[in-house]
Amino acid sequence: MGIFCLLVGPFALSFNMNYPDEMYYRDAAVEMMRNGDYLTTYLGSGELRFKKPILTYWAVLAGFKLFGVNAFASRIFFLLAGAATVGLTFKLSKTLFKKEKIAAVSALIMAANPVLILSAGRSIPDVLLVLTMTLSALGFGAYLKNDGPIPKWAPWALYSGLALAFEVKGLPAAALGGIGISYLLFNPWKRTSLKSLIHIPALLVSLFIALFWFLAMWKIHGPTYLDSFLGDQVGVRVASKSFLVFKHGLIAVGLLIAMFIPWVLFAIPQVKYSISKVWKENPQFAGFALLWALAILGMCAMTSVMYERYLLPVAPVLAVYLGWILVKGEFESRKLGLKIAALVFLILNVILFGGGIFLASKGHAVWAILFLILIVLIYVGRLIWKGEKLPKAIAFSFLLIFPGYTLFTSLISFPHQGQQLSEFIESADQNFGTIGFKGNNHTSSKIRMSLYPETRLTNLEKIGWQEQVPEFKTLIIEDSFYDSLNQEKFQILDQSVNWSSKAIPDLINAFGKPEFDSILNKTGKKFYLIQKKP
Structure with missing residues (x-):
């Protein structure tokens, strides 16, 4: 457990x-x-x-x-x-x-x-x-x-x-x-x-x-x-x-x-x-x-x-x-089959571990997870080498795939939109009260959680959401909907940006280099924190 x-x-x-x-x-x-x-x-x-x-x-x-x-x-x-x-x-x-x-x-x-x-x-x-x-x-x-x-x-x-x-x-x-x-x-x-x-x-x-x-x-x-x-x-x-x-x-x-x-x-x-x-x-x-x-x-x-x-x-x-x-x-008693199964998972974990080392060398802070993976890799490898407790070696090496997978998902998906926008809202010298939201509702949930308790986030309707916009002084809006607004009436206070799945190879290749931010901003999904102009 x-x-x-x-x-x-x-x-x-x-x-x-x-x-x-x-x-x-x-x-x-x-x-x-x-x-x-x-x-x-x-x-x-x-x-x-x-x-x-x-x-x-x-x-x-x-x-x-x-x-x-x-x-x-x-x-x-x-x-x-x-x-x-x-x-x-x-x-x-x-x-x-x-x-x-x-x-x-x-x-x-x-x-x-x-x-x-x-x-x-x-x-x-x-x-x-x-x-x-x-x-x-x-x-x-x-x-x-x-x-x-x-x-x-x-x-x-x-x-x-x-x-x-x-x-x-x-x-x-x-x-x-x-x-x-x-x-x-x-x-x-x-x-x-x-x-x-x-x-x-x-x-x-x-x-x-x-x-x-x-x-x-x-x-x-x-x-x-x-x-x-x-x-x-x-x-x-x-x-x-x-x-x-x-x-x-x-x-x-x-x-x-x-x-x-x-x-x-x-x-x-x-x-x-x-x-x-x-x-x-x-x-x-x-x-x-x-x-x-x-x-x-x-x-x-x-x-x-x-x-x-x-x-x-x-x-x-x-x-x-x-x-x-x-x-x-x-x-x-069928040790060969057990060893093969354990080795398959172990090799997959070694590949993930190598990828994690590559990301860490570029500045992605995953050393704690890498250390955990290394300890379990050594333990599982020892069990396989000695032919002892092979069912445990199989189970542990299978479980180990998930922290190895996290080495990559943590790079692609963090910080999420709620974390990015909450940093600005917490530092801003104003009370935002209730903010309207238009975009992917799964994203709104992460933002809503991050803004609690000072700020309330309310999802706008799927149909006729433009009619609700005047009710809010401040909104968070997905880039695909931003063009539907009269942008002259709003000012952008902040924005979040997350990796685009299509651009992952280019972003990983550019990670840690000066061109990374420009590629991210050009390809990533954005959510704008906007406010009505005085």
Whole structure:
């Protein structure tokens, strides 16, 4: 868990990579900080938004409250959720099998899951959903283990995990939970009695957690908020064409396999023997894992737009199942294949490290990340050389790709527009009050966060935005819209400029040279801070 945070942290805790949907949660959290209403969620334009439950917004808000309103704070709890998912995967495996080896391999598989890593670097619901569903899976696992009494914490984990997941994403969590509970009651290998599932205190607390925000919104805003929520959960998410369902189903199967590469490849030599052996050992959990896999594939097939992150909620359960198969198939005895996989990732990291040295020599301050990468490279190289702990070498070298990647993204994307413009606004001898914004709304979210609390940023409408311009003394406007204004009425106070993707080769070649600024200004995307002339 610590290594996950250490190696994914440089990639996750900055805006080197920005996912579009993050703006909804950052904007709402900033507005919560501003008005003290921690239940109602708003867009950057001031409109109400009820498409997702409250827990993701609160995760961003908690970061802002503890660490200030900045990029690090907006993502820290999502990174920690990713690390906690790795820990819960270990705990789930240990609960089921009581074998350290299976648990360790399962945790390594989950730590090196690319979808988990990417989700841990985004302030959107997916990593919180997999964390809470894994907590629930821990409860399911306690009911499905072969021996011993059901632990007292099992119903609490099962129901509270589902309740929290419902407050993260809504109906998908309820669907997986309903399928899992039905399986406990009716699977033919180890049926769970209804009496042992009806734990009144856990059910009451979990129902309160699951329904609290929904009841609060009903009381504050009336039943109309449900139209927005259900429209997002069902209306726009569900595909209606048979071909689209078939297509998304195939894509989901391919992505589900891909997210466990190279681990699935190590299972192939003994796959028939291994699957047969694990099935005989604990058919009830094997059936549960396969049922949840089929359930998530079915849900993904039914979506109108398919994303790889939709598969993430069941990944820890499948990581445990795969780790179980690998250990039973004695995959560590096939050292050549393990060494080749580790070497492939190691070579890729050496290439990224060399690129980082090149950038550092030109003045890009990445020495701290380079030192971290070097330490892990030496450690992984030593493991490969000695042929020891090769699964760990594979997982660590895969994780190492992300700080290596950050060496380049930090050069291309920093400082972001909010940082650039806030420096001028903070130093200016005036109170800007409310500033109007016209441009990419994802950019406005970063600027809005950077200007808090002294300055409020309000997004202008997509259509008819020119009619709103007279309402504001000061605006921030994207260069593509600036030409639509009567420029004689405004003066440019400051501007931000970011790298153009088309000009990246020229900019890297010119980095550290006098001509760099001219190339950047000529090719980059600009946002102007403008003010009406007296």
